[in-house]
Amino acid sequence: MKTYFLPQHELPSFVSTLLQTTRVIGPVAKKHKFVFARLASADELRLDYDVTILPPKKAIFPQTQPLLKFSPEGYEDVGTPQPQILFGVHFYDVKALDMLDEFFTDGHADRRYLDNREATTIVASSIQHINERAFFASVGADVKPRGHDAFLTAIEGGYVYEILTDKGEALIKHGSFRAATGDEVSSAYAANAEALDKCPQHIYHSTREIGRRVRAAFGRDEVWDELAEKCFSCGTCNTTCPTCYCFDVQDKWNLDQASGVRERTWDGCLLDDFARVSLGEGATDNFREKAAQRFRHRVMRKTSYLNEKLGGPACVGCGRCAIGCVPDIADPVRIINRIMEG
Amino acid sequence: MTRKINVNVNHVTRVEGHGNIVVNVSNGKIEKCEWQVPEAPRFFEAMVRGRHYSEVARITSRICGICSVGHTLASVKATEDALGIPVTRQTIQLRRLLKHAENFDSHIVHVLFLVAPDLLGAKSVFPLLPTHPEVIKAALRLKRFGHEWGSLLAGRTTHPTRVVPGGFAELPTETELATLQERLINEVAPDINLVLEVVSSLAPLFPAFDRPTEYMALHDTAEYGLYDGCIQTVMPDGTKEQWKVDEYRKVTNEYVNSQSTAKWTRNKLDSYAAGALARFNNNFQQLHAEAKAVAKALGMTPLVANPYLNSAAQVVETVHSMHTSLQLIDELLSTGLRQEQPGLPAQHGAGSSAVEVPRGILFHHYSYDQDYMCLQGDCVIPTNQNHANIQLDFEKLVLELVAADKSEAEMELALEMLVRAYDPCISCSTHYLNVKFVR
């Protein structure tokens, strides 16, 4: 499809116009970090962000989401979502959303996810600042992002707006776009290539080799014990990960004590009780009792278990887990390199 | 007149913490008339030892859940004094706004949930639900508002999070402050008017009883003293005297009374009073005009010597806080809020502070070592300061009641109402002794 150009100074009015009719979620500053949040005004938008605390998946698969409503009469479906625009998503997060699309469609299509997904227009954006823990250039390099509707690349003097879908096309009437010149398109190409070149952290092995060797290291307890020694089972590496999607389900009554909601909340396989079952009479059994077993499970999921289904690893190299893990042991780069070195 | 009266109210209700009243009257003679406090001792002053200065307010805030904003402010102020931690004018203004929130919040609870049922002849607020639904709903709304107002500044009102030595860990946004102001005008004012109507209709029901005493409160040149200032007392004859805050031990003179079971305080007389009425009597001139108008409508001009009217003084202060806060917010918004890092220690040593909490003047004092670890703490709590005064009020009141030939039940209610008027917050327990110990 076509590629357009939006002059630098026109971005605010473009976003403002979008805001007038639609909910727009984009990166904004929070202290010295960034988060995706509903924009109240265009000037909050910070396309120069490096990475956000939580990934933009929360706009589609929210931290807590109702699955059903219930009342004394039984269960009832929840309403359908309003359209929204997810603005300024980096390509690695688009790749992660592609994976979630796959998971939630596979087998049983999860309408609670897909309805939100379909109501969302995703405008991806180029990476202007790179976090020091990022390694997006060296994981799943042959898996290309595809779920976005348009891609905005910052270049000298403005933005190149590449359209991928009709939804992406539909937005241009709200801004002062003009067709991009060949030079502008190649500057955009160069800017995105440069982000890959400058990506600071590296994994040096192929997905296939990592998948095979990490899987083979399953039984090397001493390695996992060593890697997970300082693990707090805090689940930050799950919670901040754009490709994690496990959840818990709980029922809650409304104040009338008769109706309520069944809702799901993000869960994490690193949490102590994730695989705990009740056996009755207060007894329980935990299928991953030790922190090291849970730590290993996550690494397996990111590097090996899902590769066949996804055609690549279930990690997009955003570096969020590395940034968030207080004892700094969750970084896939270090874990993989440690295992690969034997 | 041969009459034996036994009033024994175990755990006076609708007050914070536990207090007992024991009165034995035989043949018109008072054999025993005691106000006892059996609250379990909790030893906060020992617990702060060895803790880092950043943790001390978090600990002492837990002395009392209802005055936890006040304890936190007193604590950080004493720590700032001891460690030479600077605070900005913005911090002071925000803390003042927070102080108003706490007094507003607490006064609403006290007057509407704890005192009003007495005046309406109910045992608690619950039977009033069907009879006075609008007032109760307004009261719950105001209470919730007070909580949200305080939370906006302190993070939460029970054990504040954002208030730290040197300033605030997190600030409200300007939009939030502006919304607060709008809500004060649009939501709170109508509810307060409703409350004022009810209170003025009930005012004649406050028992008539006078006992002039010494009244102690913070006095500040800048405003009606709540957040800062010097110690001031006003005597029954209207004379005032002032002391510096670090002289607080000189005016409180804590002592163990052999007849009673709690540590008491006294200054120039055998007892003094702290609280809304003490503030009113000391600083009436500095009240907001709207508050003065309410006082006038309630027939109150200083010196007011009827302790039952402490609740009325709280109503006056509620109006004062509401109006003064509107001005404070205007001021804050006109200069704009700046993101500031909390100030840091510049020295070590000892320091004191005083803050007016809803129940009266509160003193904190700490000393720190060179690593800013706490060496010792001392807290003198307003409810404690009122014990001697309550006891002396009791002695006079019981005589009057006996003379008026009141029944046991009437006496019990009058005494309970008196205790409640002081709004005692007995869980501020650092200095409490046990009731089981009666000689």
Added chain:
Amino acid sequence: MSKPKVKVAFFDFASCEGCQIELTNLGDTVFLGLLEHIEIVEFREVMKETTSQRIDIAFIEGSFTREADRPRLESIRARANVVVAYGSCAATGGINALKNHQTDYREFVYGKDAEMPHLDSFQAQPISAAIQVDLAIPGCPIDQAEFARIVSDVLHGKAPTVPNYPVCVECKLRETVCRYQSGDHCLGLVARAGCGAPCPADGVPCEACRGMVDSPNQPALLQVLMEKGGLSQLRAETKSRLWTARFRNEE
């Protein structure tokens, strides 16, 4: 459908009564909403009425700190179908347990009067040290939303869940900038969640007021407090005492 209302009573022991205050903060909608389903039969702080009838749910606030309180606790247990220890003081010993690390606290606070018998107060203990407790909800103060949810669960005879994961989970769900990334320290790594992580969101560290999770990684905590939080060894070692004194296996 007018089901008989559930009879609820509130009692307090050594505490600041802040948890009760939190209940009055629920606001008119929630508070009056709950009153549609429960009848408060005893609540000394706001009412004079008491009851001699059976209580469906007894909420107990405050720690068990002296033998003198045992009979009162036992009588509550005998009268109540469900006993809920609410607030950290009742659930874990709370802040009161900080003194359990000291031996001279009486002398320190009361000086020469310290030997008076009424000052007798032993180590601060959870209510469960005196009577059988059906449910313990920590929190200093309790979280209003959690309280409303738990009342609703108990009304339906469903055992409420108190999370066994660290505060970091809730902190991340609300996207708070981690204290460790602002040059501070934090106990959220080992602290039991359920509060919604208000402290880090307000710019102060989590002090683990709800106690720790079932299996806290304490050696790693010490290391992190020193290496990432910049605490001295002494402060790191005593850091978790504020609310979790009873859970550390110290000599």
Added chain:
Amino acid sequence: MGCNCATTERNIYMPRECLITKTRQLTRTEKQFTLQLKDGSHFTYQPGQILEVSVPGYGEIPIGVASSPTRTDSFDIVVRTVGRVSTAVNARNEGETLWIRGPLGNGFDLNKLRHQRVLIIAGGLGLCPTRSLIQYILDKRQEFRDFKLFFGSRSPAEQLFTDDLAAWRRSPAVDYQETVDRADANWAGNVGVITTLIDRNEIPRDTRVIICGPPIMYRFVMLRLDAIGIPHENIFVDLERRMKCGVGKCGHCQINNLYVCCDGPVFSYDQVENLEEAFS
């Protein structure tokens, strides 16, 4: 492997309403429910498949179907009181409602069992899901060869389906053998763990074996079956894990890369024997 879950609802989390036509307290903690879909439709499923059973306000739990699809008018589940949801389910009675989603997952592969000798080894609550297969085999007895059933319980009081057991004891259609870990005064039968039943029987190597019971049972039973030399693809296990959604989304039931809810709960042993997390 494909999944045989039936979801007709647009929202895969939407349950269907069932009438409880009969209940029966089997033991102190286990209760049997006979259910019918309220919309009148016929509930089709395979032996060994599972349901998500729910009560509004309390939640949803995975439960195996405990009856055979050959009995078409209704179906059975058995629930042990364990925690929140199971307590709420077991508080329900005849004439009231329960909600279900499913059937979910893969049950017993009947194509691999037909015309074969079948041995079912069930321990405790493991009898419930296998009862669906037992009934099926008994109803279509001519489609199977020798049929043995070994059942072990902790004590006689904890035996489930005592009526069924009595019938099976008498039935020539099944070679039923039982044991208890601990006998009581009235027990005249076998005492000992379930493997003792294997030891006292001649089990041909071409037998198809189904194992369902508490986790520790598997390892000891497998040792015996390996000694006999039964090929692993002819051994079927019914596994349990923590489960929330039942449709392969929530992640809780994973055993390495497999999902118990979708890939199982019935697995052939060769499918899972190399999965470190299957029998740890």
